[in-house]
Amino acid sequence: MQLHPFHRLFHRLRPSLLAILALAFIAAGLPAAQVHARATLPGIRVVPASAATATPAAAATPTQTAVAPALPAEDTATAPHADYHPSVVVLWNEVMLAAVRSGAPRPTVTARSLFMVHQAMYDAWSLYDPVAMPSLLPATLRRPTAEHTEANKAAAVSQAAYQTLMGLYGPYETQTQAFSRLLQTLGYTPATQPDTSPAGLGLLAARAVLEDRADDGSNAANNYADVVSHTFPELYIAANSDDPNAANGLFGVDFDANHWEPLRVPTGIMLDDLGVPTFDAAITTTYRIQSFLTPQWGAVRPFALSSGDQFRPPAPPQRNSDAPYTDALGQQMTNDAAYQMQVDEILHLSATLGDREKVIAEYWADGPRSETPPGHWNALAHGVAYRDRHTIDEDVKLFFALNGALFDASIACWDSKRAYDFVRPVTAIRYKYRGQMVQAWAGPNQGVQWILGETWRPYQDTTFVTPAFPEYTSGHSNFSAAAAAVLTEFTGSPRFYDGTTVLYNEDFNNDGLPDLLGQHVVAVGGNLFEDSPSTIVVLQWDTFQDAAGEAGMSRRYGGIHFQDGDLRGREMGHKIGMQAFAHAQQLWDGTLP
Template sequence: MWLAPAPPPGNTLGCNGQNQEGGGTSMTLREARHIGGESPKEPRGGMPRPRGLGVLEGRLWRHLVPLGLLMLAGLLISCSRVTRPDKPAVSPPPATPVTSPTLGGTPINRPPAPADPTAYAPSVVVLWNEAMLAAIRHGPPRPTVIARSLFMVHTAIYDAWSLYDDVARPLVANAAWRRPVPEHTEANQAAAVSQAAYHMLVALFPDYEARTAAFTRLMYNLGYPIQYHMDNTPAGLGYAVARAVLADRADDGSNAAYDYADTTSAYWPELYRPVNSPDPFAENGLFGVAFDPNRWEPLRVPTGKLKDALGYPTLDPADPTSYTEQVFLTPHWGAVRPFALASGDQFRPPGPPKAGSDAPYMDALGRRMTNDQAYHLQVDEILHLSANLTDEQKVIAEYWADGPRSETPPGHWNALAHGISARDHHTIGEDARLYFALNGALFDASIAAWDAKRAYDCIRPVSAIRRKYAGQMVTAWAGPNQGSQPIPGERWRPYQDLTFVTPPFAEYVSGHSAFSAAAATVLTLFTGSNRFYDGKTILYHEDFNQDGVPDMLGQHIVAIGGNRFESSPAQVIVLQWETFQEAADEAGISRRYGGIHFQDGDLRGRDMGQYVGTQAFDLATKLWRGLSPP
């Protein structure tokens, strides 16, 4: 594969080499990640890049040397070749154990790599999705904002593709822009999609692009000139689609022009103000007489400047530089214009249980009791889980915390969808449709979940446990590598990074649960099956756990001592999800293991996500079938 030299950062003039229908070259996910600023590891047994060569020159060197050897071998073989009929493709050999050195030599039963592991070429949709995830990893972990950005980019990708499809209707772009049927080729689709994705990403991630030129380099390596005007070419229409989507979302209620700061609307006529104080000793602070045990408490989170006797981050109330005070992330999000939802509160669940109330309450499992009983039951469940955390539960809590590489749940599920695309050998059109529906559902899940978070403003487990058990000793996880032991109740902490503690927004409902259920629902409906792990699909271009072994679809392996929050597990842990639903359910309960959510916040978030995912998929399906949206 020939790759054009990358332009210097800031050069947006594009390159030559475009074919008659749109041009472009294939790339791997590893190459796309490297362009995005993430260095890929050399494949095991691969030829090292010689010192002094640039990325692309080194890549070219690696391709030319094997090519020369193959040519020489071809000359030798041709001298004795016997003409014979073509044979059918040979089936891959059976699975054999592959040992990973970073897993303590534990045999992992995986099929051996094929002779050419680069044979799978992800579509340009997947390449641009991965380029966006690379940008997301370099920014703040704001799940609502990330969900919106993913939806916008994949709306533009879908709309650009639809203009070169016989049936599909665009969501935002002018349907009159559709090109004649003879132009409906994959080459034109790829060119239009890439142009649309490029202009969206440069607009949404300008600082990242200024630092890395990642999106410009990807366009260059795909062989597409960058265009800045509309015409009837794939490039011109891709540009026009991007401008249309950006204009459509400019005033969607997100307040993007002011970095998504809280804002008022008819839906939320007042700015959000927390009822409780971040100062635990204030009158309305955690230990004050006016503290409301039903409402969210903004925390003081250690910055890492001060360390305790064990060397872990702590804070000093008298030293403001030792902590930051949380601010509710995007409390206005329920008012953002959705994709398929009728409104942010369409699937708002009944409220969580309230401490001090004798009113009847039925929890998400159907159990009947008073509000106060349900409240204390769910608080104590989290304390019990903390005291009895297993290594597997810790791995689950960490894996789902914000994705394997910090993409937050919306990005995490986009990354998981790469494997579905590879397994099912998706075309550009299939990926355009999949990611459009997936991110429409994730975006709507962000709106629905944040509507409930603002409406109920529910307390987090860390505050509820500290308040309830202040002045008492409780048995719980005592901190990194300290296991479970008696600690003062007011010092209880969730199983999380000590400089994170818990997310900066209210508990009910769980965003992880809503996002994951919505994603699993779309993946099930799109593929026609709930099957995730199949025991045979190897993702030769994926290595999330960085163990040097390609990942298997629907599986994640953590080495001994591979957790980030502490030096666990003591044995290799393999997470495996037979179905999308199983993965989504594990993502939901992971937040209870991690001390972030209560039972009903998790379970009712899952219900919400299923409703949202079904509705989003229904609308997306109507569009790509050419039907008018309701």
Template sequence: MSARRSLLALTIALGTAIALTVLPGTTAQAATSPNVVVRWNQALLSAVRAGTLGPPMVARALAITHTCAHDAWAAYDPVAVGTRLGGTLRRPAAEHTQAGKAEAISFAAHLAAADLYPAQRAEFDALMADLGYDPADPASQAARTGVAACQAVLGHRHADGSNQSGGYADTSGYAPVNAPVVVADPLTTLNAPGRWAPLTFVNRAGVLVTPPFLAPHWGGVTSFSGAARSLADGVPAPYAYGSSGFRTQAAEIVSGTAALTDRQKAIAEYWADGPSSETPPGHWCLFAQQVSARDRHGLDQDVKLFFSLSNAVMDAGIASWEVKRDHDSARPITAIRFLYRGQRIPTWGGRTVDGASWTPYQVSTFPTPPFAEYVSGHSTFSAAAAEVLTRFTGADTFGGQAVVARGSSLVEPGVVPAQDVTLRWATFSGAADEAGMSRRYGGIHFRSGDLQGRSLGRAVGAAAWERAQAYWSGRG
């Protein structure tokens, strides 16, 4: 288990799920009793880690759960309106109590979480019991309100183009133009060097797999802000195969990964968020949990924070996958192998290899995520989340840090890093930039894919923020 995962397991056991500390000089204190919004976020992230959904599906699940919570809460606010039923569920002012809000939120979140992660239903039931509720008995007014709010959201989202009922299987008819590339074998030929190619490799279970392009239909999922797809369509095209830019971006990855420092390697692994993790959207929920504790949020604040944040990352997934599908661009592992086959090139670990066998700085059981390179999902998710956190808190001030323990690398176990490495983020935007850069250090994204992803993410986050504000201010 990596250093970050060890720390995360510890903090979950303590009931905070904040896998971070804060920089010296801040006034943050850990929350001793997280409110129900944070508790449901923690429960959902636990389900994410135990499940197999990819980043865009995880982002959607987070958004649905927190939208259900928001819409249930809105019925107990004098101004806010729900995303589906507006103000029709509004309860009398006398019922606008913290207890009423918490109960409505919990019944709504439970219904959503069980719909999205049915295999983890027992864990969600256990949380309800711990909170003092019986999910099988939504008899109180607050429970009925929460269920009604969530049913409306689920009805909408079940027809949002994600194909949840079909296991999120592709509905677009996508087929790769390249045959699978066997990672263990030197590359000899590639039909379309500038296009995405499936990879064949041995996964963590020891099984030879060839994952298909993950959710190529995802750009058609209904956007929260309504602007995700149009923003994606405004992103310029990546460098085409045969251009000087294509060759330059590949050379940059070759030289960069060959010269990685321990700190850069630690950054690459800390932000990887691959299988069995909370994935990039969930990673930013951990940061939001820290902000909640740091700023001593009440229930109302966290409803709004997680509602706006989760919908921003959902739209980031929609937008980035729209770009990925439109351009179907090659990952560095295939582009570099094709360009440098038959040549000896430097690589990480102080080695030289035949370019046809080059691998990125990733664990061999997950050498590159199974979808197109351009744009970087990490960069888009992270920039969108940072934009919302900055706007919500009123300042681009974070103060987070994480320690990557000596020898904890999964790529070079026991060797890297040679000493503990502390990652510090004074600002949300700085953390987002590092998340984007981590994918270049890891050798799975090019510079343009990172930078254009960051730009797209900021625009997506701003649009989601404006839409979220409209709901809780009563403008709908």
């Protein structure tokens, strides 16, 4: 069955829509069971405190009801894991991902925001643990053992998440009231003053994180605009022009094929004869000009990294250089030979794209209207928490380490992007093969054809084309390898897909069958970029590393990254993930020197 484009879009946005619908149903006063039946996420149930069963908190105050959310008794028999319900950590993570999906895709900003929210949750939780060290708050705030209850932990963590989200996503909250609704559904009210109650300590943790990150080098106060620093004493200026006819444009005498080119990207208001978005250079409303997204990010203060360049890889291959080069596979040749080989690999992949490669490219794309790679790995972690029936303690730790690693990956990756400013495949192929006919994917539903080299396009959304920042190294590879390292270390096993864990009430592809953890099934016509695949395609990842490797490779299938940008990114990401996990573990074990 071929899906109408609207239906394919709905399937991609479905997690965000379900989160919004769930909150809307709650606000309308529907019973928890109806909310669960109509709009739920993998293993997630939002249950009003009035329907919950819990032990009263040891230190409840009039500003909160310290009640841990629980499943209604009559509903437990229908769940695959009847004894499991998601912790408030997962609930707050999902409502945050809905906020992320509502905005522009900014992976660096998303990674920072996710870390801030989970750092605040961790610090609030740590005050109700006998050994954990807070990351920012003084350990002298630790509460007496008698107060170390699940209810108090849930109340403190929820308040920390709510207050941090309010500081980060105020406009989204104004539009949706999503955070306030979830807080109310869980049985809490906003805290206004820090004190020794769970709510007061949650507020204190949120304030500590927001204040600590106010001057971290991200320039958040100015919407993350570029800013000078000791690391980058000058603002970024692109070496090449978006105007192909300029001296330093694609066809100009001063064009540098080793450096990034900002693209002119169709806005979608002008279509060609095939209905594909295009633009007219004389009509500026038909396109937007890319600018390097957060070029200052390599100088942002990290979590566990010593600095943004701690794991900076060797330079990528340079066109027209006879200097020796060793690629990420250990192959030795000249810089120019490696450059030409890696450019031609992307062209070859474009000419041989099959349904499976297209599905892989789309599943991991994380472009417009998505949670970006950091959010994607958070969503995958929901399933792990569900499979392993995590407690609030386990979820606080997992998401703290995971997002610390993803945040550090964003900094290290952007350090290399700024340091090397390397060209994207779309530019390199158009430059190398301008005026020549090449065999490649010709556009949505056009298959593989002979086309002019300067018209080559990656397999991506036609109004996205290629991310607005340099190629080397791959963010997907960095983020995914870092996440896979944390998930492997935390769970004590590389296992992802087990063939049995069902994500309760989640049917992403609308095939009438429950989805399995570590697997993604795409129905006929289920892709977004074009009407493909022609047969059902099943993606399956036996290990977290398998998933990370496929995420990295997806960017080569999609025409976004070169071989070394992918593989060097994976190397960096693994080191970053291991280091971040070790640092987080020392904090929660209370062993940090």
